[in-house]
Amino acid sequence: MSLYCGIAFKRKFFWCYRLLSTYVTKTRYLFELKEDDDACKKAQQTGAFYLFHGLAPLLQTSAHQYLAPQHSLLELERLLGKFGQDAQRIEDSVLIGCSEQQEAWFALDLGLDNSSSISASLPKPEMETELKGSFIELRKALFQLSAKDASLLSTAQALLRWHDAHQFCSRSGQPTKKNLAGSKRLCPSTNIIYYPQVAPVVITLVSDGTRCLLARQSSFPKGMYSALAGFCDIGESVEETVRREVAEEVGLEVESLQYCASQHWPFPNSSLMIAYHATVKPGQTEIQVNLRELETAAWFSHHEVATALKRKGPYTQQQNGTVPFWLPPKLAISHQLIKEWVEKQTSSSLPA
Template identity: 85%
Template sequence: MSLYCGIACRRKSFWYFRLLSTYVTKTRYLFELKEDDDACKKAQQTGAFYLFHSLAPLLQKSGHQYQAPRHSLLELESLLAKFGQDIQRIEDSVLIGCSEQHEAWFALDLGLNSSSSINASLQKPEMETELKGSFTELRKAVFQLNTKDASLLTTAQALLRWHDAHQFCSRSGQPTKKNMAGSKRVCPSNKIIYYPQMAPVVITLVSDGTQCLLARQSSFPKGMYSALAGFCDIGESLEEAVRREVAEEVGLEVERLQYSASQHWPFPNSSLMIACHATVHPGQTEVSSDASLGYVFPLLHPQWSVGTFLVQHCLHYTKMCNMGFVPFRSLQSYKGSNLHENSEHPHNYHSSLYVSQSCDYFSAVLN
């Protein structure tokens, strides 16, 4: 018996370290491509490219889902030549990942012009016809993509947007130059290096231990509710940001909080959504806010949103509130619309998951 257990443990350890080794080698390979322009250019020879036009990815409809087609370097060069473009435009691409077999993945926007580009943007209709797809707004399509494509395309869009907005040095005013992988930009005149950044945002589900709180603004469409969220201020810790946001928005004092999960969110700019559960004293039942308070349980799979993760986790322990801390009513199912995620203005309840009454997924009914 002990011999059998020993063999089983060794096998488990073997597969664990093999998995770890795959992750480590993949991570180090990506690091090499980011630091070595020649290695990155060589990787493009056997890599695959995802195409964008003005930050909208090229997608192809397949039933009720979208698929993101990939193109080889030869296919991309042929496409550019057909539309009278210099293949040097490929240098505007950014590295977004690689496979376990070290096939590098890149993203290239054919509708944006870099400061160093000599080519005009390509016309969208002609490109769509040639590529047999459509350049679709990512925010509308992200929930109809598989997990891999959704992750790659949101990363790609965030990087492409950052490069489009940071083409000039803030100190000298001179054009900056991206490295081959797109992991940084350098000002040639003063050698200042700029790296892509994300803004930290706290998104918090507040509870008194038996019930939890969502809020809405008067500007929200009917049926939309949100967890509390906002940007972290300079000099704040995560804990301080949560306590401040809850105090500012609903006039409650947080007794304790617990980190739950985090997620990159690219809309409209790159944010790092940091999800927390916050507990207030059970006696704090009076909410001080101009916003109406209500309840909703968005039951989308947690892989898509940390906002969803927070609420789903709380399903096991809490009840929702309506006009403050009161018991929730039953959950019902609705079909026929879209899931919405509003993160354009994280302050004043604008950066968390919400669900309309006609959502494709389960939601609470607001009578």
């Protein structure tokens, strides 16, 4: 063995036997389950299942919060048997993550009518009674879930929706087949592989140095304002999308940009929200609202925004006919963006 080979061998040996961190081990395990149907089938034996009906997750109520119950494979087989369904239906489930102890987590929709005959929709009220919970629209429940459940159920819903909408090959028109984990679909006649899609969306909090710009769409709950958001067009960088969206929606030109954070967002389909702080020139702040996109937009002072952050909507109309101005709840990235701006303004106004 040459000196070079000896060093390479030792390096390889060290690499294989080095203790991997829990995070790396978990990531590699999930990768294996996505690539290998047999490994995924084995993981289902000891895994936990989250149930959905027509894309609404099964939830149980506990002290002003919703909990997402998990079911074992055995419980699921028993449930399907009770409703005259074949256990083969479990193959429709999708992998959504795993615990640090490598317990794999799956999601299964019992209400979607699949192209295969084994997957007829199961009756919702009877299932709810049997499962001692309710299937609740994710949009209504999201902000009353723990951060972990919200993230898991958002991923699950996005993935289940994508599979439901991509059962046929867009080239051949033939049925596509999902791999067991649900990380892709294959058309057996053209060999085209389809992967779950995510739409990039920018969300921008515009500031003129002392105030920030917030807007409303008519579809928002009454009184709620948020930062400006918009889908990326094909061919654009995210920076270009920020500039275009701000110009399109409020008629202002962005001067500088600063990246804040990103978030998966399951509505309306599956978006990757990419959040930015932006500034406009102090002298160029006159808003021209694009009424085809927004109901209204306005500048708000630090004090107004800091006060609104403390309010928890949604609100109903008050006796004088007004609704208090409030902001999206904690789990939404717009909240994080606005909170960060408020904190930055507070610290920059403090004496050094």
